[in-house]
Amino acid sequence: ILNVEQSPQSLHVQEGDSTNFTCSFPSSNFYALHWYRWETAKSPEALFVMTLNGDEKKKGRISATLNTKEGYSYLYIKGSQPEDSATYLCALHAGGTSYGKLTFGQGTILTVHP
């Protein structure tokens, strides 16, 4: 059983604040690391799929970094807006015969207050 952990569990920030959260995973079972954003009553939406150690990806005000040797990824949101309020999930794909199996972390619930 793969253990994917996210911290913090929840986060409240003010509009305009920058924030970050962490996803940690067993480095020995790494093939790809996914980040998803899940807004209430909507479908989870893929943000990034990261595969290379040292990779950094960016989408607007959101960026992510990856360290496969130590088994962690950071997600950063610059200048948070109320519409960024959502649950942010990371998921590990272990490769091999995983056939697309993703193991999700518990998620970080972000609330951005106007």
Next chain:
Amino acid sequence: DTEVTQTPKHLVMGMTNKKSLKCEQHMGHRAMYWYKQKAKKPPELMFVYSYEKLSINESVPSRFSPECPNSSLLNLHLHALQPEDSALYLCASSQVADGNEQYFGPGTRLTVT
């Protein structure tokens, strides 16, 4: 069209009922997935279909029976469920089952009475 659709949105069923959940995508994806998500928990994988063949069954009880009639459709047949099976059932698809990003549907909220 990057949408995965799921029907119904909500389903209430008794323990003796038989019902089916439906999932559809028209992105030409050849991998489709069923996940179960209980409140305050992350989604848990149930089944993976790759090129219309079942490639992963995560030891799911036989009262859940998946079916992939063609590359665009995925069904989950439900029979003799228990109240603890009440959950959000999410469908997802990806180009192939090798770690590509997955596109999720909005889910079916199932309540078993």
